[in-house]
Amino acid sequence: VRINPERKEDRERVRHTLLRVTLTLANAHGFLSLGLREVSRAADIAPTSFYRHFADMEELGRELIEGLAGPLLAQWASPASGSSGGGTVTAMALRALSSAAEDPELMRFILAEERGAIPTFRTALASKLSVVSTAMEGALAEAMPKSASSPERVADAVVVLMLAACADVLDHGPERSAALAERLAEQIRWVLSGAGVKGEP
Amino acid sequence: VRINPERKEDRERVRHTLLRVTLTLANAHGFLSLGLREVSRAADIAPTSFYRHFADMEELGRELIEGLAGPLLAQWASPASGSSGGGTVTAMALRALSSAAEDPELMRFILAEERGAIPTFRTALASKLSVVSTAMEGALAEAMPKSASSPERVADAVVVLMLAACADVLDHGPERSAALAERLAEQIRWVLSGAGVKGEP
DNA sequence: TGTACATCAGTGAACGCGCGTTCACTGATGTAC
DNA sequence: TGTACATCAGTGAACGCGCGTTCACTGATGTAC
Numbered sequence: 001v002r003i004n005p006e007r008k009e010d011r012e013r014v015r016h017t018l019l020r021v022t023l024t025l026a027n028a029h030g031f032l033s034l035g036l037r038e039v040s041r042a043a044d045i046a047p048t049s050f051y052r053h054f055a056d057m058e059e060l061g062r063e064l065i066e067g068l069a070g071p072l073l074a075q076w077a078s079p080a081s082g083s084s085g086g087g088t089v090t091a092m093a094l095r096a097l098s099s100a101a102e103d104p105e106l107m108r109f110i111l112a113e114e115r116g117a118i119p120t121f122r123t124a125l126a127s128k129l130s131v132v133s134t135a136m137e138g139a140l141a142e143a144m145p146k147s148a149s150s151p152e153r154v155a156d157a158v159v160v161l162m163l164a165a166c167a168d169v170l171d172h173g174p175e176r177s178a179a180l181a182e183r184l185a186e187q188i189r190w191v192l193s194g195a196g197v198k199g200e201p
Numbered sequence: 202v203r204i205n206p207e208r209k210e211d212r213e214r215v216r217h218t219l220l221r222v223t224l225t226l227a228n229a230h231g232f233l234s235l236g237l238r239e240v241s242r243a244a245d246i247a248p249t250s251f252y253r254h255f256a257d258m259e260e261l262g263r264e265l266i267e268g269l270a271g272p273l274l275a276q277w278a279s280p281a282s283g284s285s286g287g288g289t290v291t292a293m294a295l296r297a298l299s300s301a302a303e304d305p306e307l308m309r310f311i312l313a314e315e316r317g318a319i320p321t322f323r324t325a326l327a328s329k330l331s332v333v334s335t336a337m338e339g340a341l342a343e344a345m346p347k348s349a350s351s352p353e354r355v356a357d358a359v360v361v362l363m364l365a366a367c368a369d370v371l372d373h374g375p376e377r378s379a380a381l382a383e384r385l386a387e388q389i390r391w392v393l394s395g396a397g398v399k400g401e402p
Numbered sequence: 403t404g405t406a407c408a409t410c411a412g413t414g415a416a417c418g419c420g421c422g423t424t425c426a427c428t429g430a431t432g433t434a435c
Numbered sequence: 436t437g438t439a440c441a442t443c444a445g446t447g448a449a450c451g452c453g454c455g456t457t458c459a460c461t462g463a464t465g466t467a468c
Binding site: 033 | 227228229230231232233234309312313315316317318319323327350354355357358361362365368372384387388390391392393394395396
């Protein structure tokens, strides 16, 4: 029994609405305080229709991570155009920072759950984030003298500074994002030069 | 009408129990999902007795920040023994890291709410944390050439790296805390030397 | 082409349950005189 | 010392409400032949 693509599109549309509406509500009240009825109400479906898409809120949350957060972070990990080295790492971080401003609700969710009370969410997000730092590590390895500091630790520090900058952008509004990007770039420059990374512009 | 100190102690004991029990439950389910009845149950008082201490959960949360989180962070900001400069900053960060392991539930609460969905909590914690970075800034200012980078940005970077290390200690258990402390110290060393801070051991 | 059947997203009614809050009360303790 | 009164943390009963979940049903669409 094959399925009509139009019907499948409808189903996907509602499903996507549920996910986005959950992000919006989670920004206001926190994911853990959300109920299936509240989400369904905001998505304009009957509470019972929720079950056609997810077994419960926990499954929906998992899909937020796998279907939305994961892809965004995978994008962060994709190689920046241009040469490798310190310049690449800074470019990656700045690209991530600006993508945070483009989808603030998703970014807030990632930041909140990465530090939040649900261990499975923390673990899942940590593993998605480790993809980003691994990618940075790869770019760094070529630009670091072998005797110098561990590229892994350098990449970890950069990711941590980058996430903190994302949180600041969300809190202080996009009008400050240029200044925050500049601050992030400077902080990364310190880390890289302190760790002996060459090729920094 | 003066009040018997014994009675006052009793009252304080229950109040403290409510606060600690809330921290424990918030570690498991998140602060926002907690209800007055759940907290009262865990504290072994009737739900109606809750009102003798707090008007609602939000007031209790505010007291968690003012009465527990604030004092801990103020402690972090108190000057480390010994000379000023980069060494002091590292010592402050490492002291904070170890105090995180001593009260993991409070630390988890701080980390979660600093990035969480309640704007007033985020703001309150940000201002308590700024006390820490201001203290570090003071220690740095003396050890930095005037022409060099801004001490404020350096202190911010150190605080961010320190909080991330605290989160890692909580997630990976105390047995890894020595390695994490060493990593944090190295990352701080990079930042300080990259930013031109002198006096680093 | 027409007919009978299968699939499945969406629904409204109904359920039992735990929630936050109110109320009037208890009983231990402190104060006045 | 004794007596009358005030304070106040803790309580159990009761309330109305929204929650998650179940159930049987609808109706649009696709498939078989």
